[in-house]
Amino acid sequence: MISDNRATLAIITTSAVVAVLAIVAPLLSIGQPIQFIAVFGGILLGPGSLAYRLATGSKWAECLTVGVALNIAALMMVALVAVALHLWHPKVELIIPAVTCGLAIVLYRRSAHAGNRDIGYQRSPR
Amino acid sequence: MRYPEWQNSAPAVSGVEDESARRKRALLGFALCFLAIAIGFFALKLSPVTKIGPYGLIQALSPLYYVAIALLIISFSLSLRVACHRSVLLGTHLTILVFLIHGAPSIIEAAARFPTGYNLVGFVDYIADTGNLLQNFDARFCWPSFFEGVAMLDKVAGLNSAIVLLRWWPVAMNLLYLPFIFGIAKQLLGSELKAWVAAGLFPLANWVGQDYFSPQSLAYLLYLAFVFILVVPLGARDRQAWQVLFRRHNTDHLTDRQGRHRQRRPGSWAQPQQDGPRAAATGFYLGAVVLLMAAIATGHQLTPFMAITSAAVLVIAGRTRVRGIVVVAVLITIAWICYGAVAFWSAHIDMMVGGLGNVGGNVDSGVTQRLAGNVYHERVVDARLVTAAFIWGLALLGALVWRPRNGNRAAVLLLFLAAFGMIAAGNYGGEGVLRVYLFSLPGTVCLIAALISKLPQFWHGQVALCCTLLLMTPLFLVSRWGNELYEMVRPGELAAMFELYQIAAPGSSIIPLNSYGPPSQYYNAAEDITGFPTVTVPLTTFGPQALAQITAAAADNPRGGYVIMTADQEEAGWLIEGLPKNWGTTIENMLAHSPEYKLRYSNPDAEIFQYTPHPVAKNKRRDKKK
Numbered sequence: 001m002i003s004d005n006r007a008t009l010a011i012i013t014t015s016a017v018v019a020v021l022a023i024v025a026p027l028l029s030i031g032q033p034i035q036f037i038a039v040f041g042g043i044l045l046g047p048g049s050l051a052y053r054l055a056t057g058s059k060w061a062e063c064l065t066v067g068v069a070l071n072i073a074a075l076m077m078v079a080l081v082a083v084a085l086h087l088w089h090p091k092v093e094l095i096i097p098a099v100t101c102g103l104a105i106v107l108y109r110r111s112a113h114a115g116n117r118d119i120g121y122q123r124s125p126r
Numbered sequence: 127m128r129y130p131e132w133q134n135s136a137p138a139v140s141g142v143e144d145e146s147a148r149r150k151r152a153l154l155g156f157a158l159c160f161l162a163i164a165i166g167f168f169a170l171k172l173s174p175v176t177k178i179g180p181y182g183l184i185q186a187l188s189p190l191y192y193v194a195i196a197l198l199i200i201s202f203s204l205s206l207r208v209a210c211h212r213s214v215l216l217g218t219h220l221t222i223l224v225f226l227i228h229g230a231p232s233i234i235e236a237a238a239r240f241p242t243g244y245n246l247v248g249f250v251d252y253i254a255d256t257g258n259l260l261q262n263f264d265a266r267f268c269w270p271s272f273f274e275g276v277a278m279l280d281k282v283a284g285l286n287s288a289i290v291l292l293r294w295w296p297v298a299m300n301l302l303y304l305p306f307i308f309g310i311a312k313q314l315l316g317s318e319l320k321a322w323v324a325a326g327l328f329p330l331a332n333w334v335g336q337d338y339f340s341p342q343s344l345a346y347l348l349y350l351a352f353v354f355i356l357v358v359p360l361g362a363r364d365r366q367a368w369q370v371l372f373r374r375h376n377t378d379h380l381t382d383r384q385g386r387h388r389q390r391r392p393g394s395w396a397q398p399q400q401d402g403p404r405a406a407a408t409g410f411y412l413g414a415v416v417l418l419m420a421a422i423a424t425g426h427q428l429t430p431f432m433a434i435t436s437a438a439v440l441v442i443a444g445r446t447r448v449r450g451i452v453v454v455a456v457l458i459t460i461a462w463i464c465y466g467a468v469a470f471w472s473a474h475i476d477m478m479v480g481g482l483g484n485v486g487g488n489v490d491s492g493v494t495q496r497l498a499g500n501v502y503h504e505r506v507v508d509a510r511l512v513t514a515a516f517i518w519g520l521a522l523l524g525a526l527v528w529r530p531r532n533g534n535r536a537a538v539l540l541l542f543l544a545a546f547g548m549i550a551a552g553n554y555g556g557e558g559v560l561r562v563y564l565f566s567l568p569g570t571v572c573l574i575a576a577l578i579s580k581l582p583q584f585w586h587g588q589v590a591l592c593c594t595l596l597l598m599t600p601l602f603l604v605s606r607w608g609n610e611l612y613e614m615v616r617p618g619e620l621a622a623m624f625e626l627y628q629i630a631a632p633g634s635s636i637i638p639l640n641s642y643g644p645p646s647q648y649y650n651a652a653e654d655i656t657g658f659p660t661v662t663v664p665l666t667t668f669g670p671q672a673l674a675q676i677t678a679a680a681a682d683n684p685r686g687g688y689v690i691m692t693a694d695q696e697e698a699g700w701l702i703e704g705l706p707k708n709w710g711t712t713i714e715n716m717l718a719h720s721p722e723y724k725l726r727y728s729n730p731d732a733e734i735f736q737y738t739p740h741p742v743a744k745n746k747r748r749d750k751k752k
Contacts, residue, residue: 039284076272
């Protein structure tokens with residue numbers, strides 16, 4: 001599973017880098033189009049896919065596919081709660097890339113422990 | 127097995143192929159792909175927007191465009207046999223297909239299309255600017271999570287308006303739908319190849335145009351993810367509910383009544399159930415479906431009901447192990463309606479339940495009433511009906527001939543039929559039938575893929591797929607882009623709208639002459655959304671009384687009014703409402719010659735007239751009121 005490990009490391013690294021950019025870009029008001037790409041990338045490569053991988057050990061293709069939908073759903077719910085509780089501040093959204101960073105660290109540490117083994121729990125064959 | 131090639135993940139090609147030959151075939155597929163996108167993009171750049179006519183975009187498309195699409199379809203069908211990098215190759219084909227067919231107007235037209243999208247941008251921008259909702263302003267604010275999510279993203283991304291998202295939104299949505307369609311089809315059809323066929327059919331079958339910047343486009347993505355999780359990771363191979371009810375025992379069944387695994391017949395579909403996902407994974411999946419359901423229920427009015435129906439159907443068909451999800455989905459939906467949407471349903475309870483059970487009336491408003499307008503528009507509507515009939519017909523044929531031994535047929539068929547239940551629930555503003563079609567699509571494409579896979583030889587299936595897609599292409603182009611003459615947005619119309627908010631006094635009425643076109647509701651500042659009441663004057667009949675009708679609407683507001691006329695409105699009046707072709711020019715002349723109207727702004731696509739009551743007329747009206 002070395003190639004899978006490489007893919008895992010590549011995806012974790014990309015997610016983490018994009019998440020950091022997604023946090024830094026709005027805070028520093030880097031400007032367009034980098035800020036736009038970073039923030040949207042931070043949602044598309046957000047915590048959903050990493051959490052999915054961590055919890056289920058599914059293939060990355062499945063994790064990334066479902067992850068996008070989960071990230072969008074999470075964004076909608078965060079925004080809904082923010083408006084409902086009169087806590088509207090757009091930077092609340094930065095919770096999402098922050099969680100991505102946390103999950104990336106967890107997955108990276110697991111990858112370091114796993115060595116050549118696959119990361120995440122093995123999914124049962126169906 | 128009778129047709130082994132469709133079951134294999136890598137169908138054998140004639141003779142023994144060595145590695146280099148396989149690579150060459152894959153390389154040829156990629157080359158054809160990139161040739162198709164190059165030709166297609168060039169063709170779209172050559173297609174003049176001015177040639178868009180009453181049949182829509184199809185009249186403007188360069189012949190080279192069809193060459194590109196045909197090349198792509200033929201290459202896709204041939205690539206089903208490719209063993210090397212097949213997933214990447216077929217995925218590339220579908221990405222390019224979506225880009226070329228769903229992105230065509232985005233390349234041809236100067237501004238992002240579809241007026242309603244601009245309206246929704248106004249909602250998003252209002253939330254982004256104020257952090258508040260306007261629940262009594264528009265029913266859609268009662269299901270606000272889509273608007274709030276995009277508003278939050280816009281602000282963080284540093285965008286001034288969500289308008290930049292409009293142009294490529296349909297392409298992005300269709301690309302995001304495809305993996306779920308593929309995953310659901312792969313699970314239910316039991317074959318990767320059939321799943322690719324189903325995924326290949328989807329972009330051309332999805333002509334209903336609900337993928338524009340809107341809550342329903344995103345809710346549909348979440349719905350597909352919801353069904354995917356229920357069917358794939360939380361999937362099951364249990365007996366169907368009716369088998370349990372009628373105590374029909376089959377040796378194929380997974381477990382006996384005591385829950386023990388039985389000995390299967392050789393070749394039986396129901397292999398002993400492997401261990402399911404471990405507890406933590408199951409917990410995660412459940413959390414994921416609840417999150418998705420919550421986002422769906424708070425984001426769109428109709429999609430949660432389809433999610434509930436689909437979940438119920440999967441439980442009945444024994445294809446998901448979480449039977450309780452139906453109850454959870456119902457509770458989430460009801461909870462939101464009772465809490466978040468109370469402002470809507472308390473005032474519109476008749477609208478919500480009025481169409482319940484009125485199947486005839488709902489079909490009438492969704493189909494018959496849409497067969498209105500002039501002869502060109504009727505032909506476009508006819509093309510839509512033919513397309514839907516063709517695709518549903520193929521699906522029904524698939525349901526008749528496809529008889530797998532694993533019981534998935536019932537699940538696919540029920541998933542297909544479940545969407546039709548929606549027509550009994552209401553007409554949804556006359557769009558009920560369109561939504562039925564949209565939600566039937568996952569089942570539909572699975573059944574058509576199953577039909578194609580039943581052909582005796584693998585190459586027969588490839589030819590059938592190729593012919594089906596080639597036939598669907600013109601039908602798609604007319605059905606999807608047939609209304610482009612009034613659904614496209616011209617730069618002049620946007621410029622006029624911006625100008626209107628600059629010149630109009632706050633509180634004055636904005637008077638469009640029908641409900642088509644961005645000027646009816648398009649805002650460039652948060653206060654614009656409520657600051658300018660829109661009074662639509664529906665000119666369904668045309669004559670000398672038209673001016674009096676417009677004036678009556680304008681005179682109602684003491685702060686005055688602005689009549690805005692756009693090319694979209696003129697084309698819609700001609701195509702849909704049966705007005706004469708030159709009705710717009712006639713009205714413009716009437717307004718221009720009336721002492722009560724003053725032309726304030728004009729460009730080739732739009733005009734703005736300010737209502738300034740003539741003193742004599744003003745006094746007469748005042749006396750009349752007294």
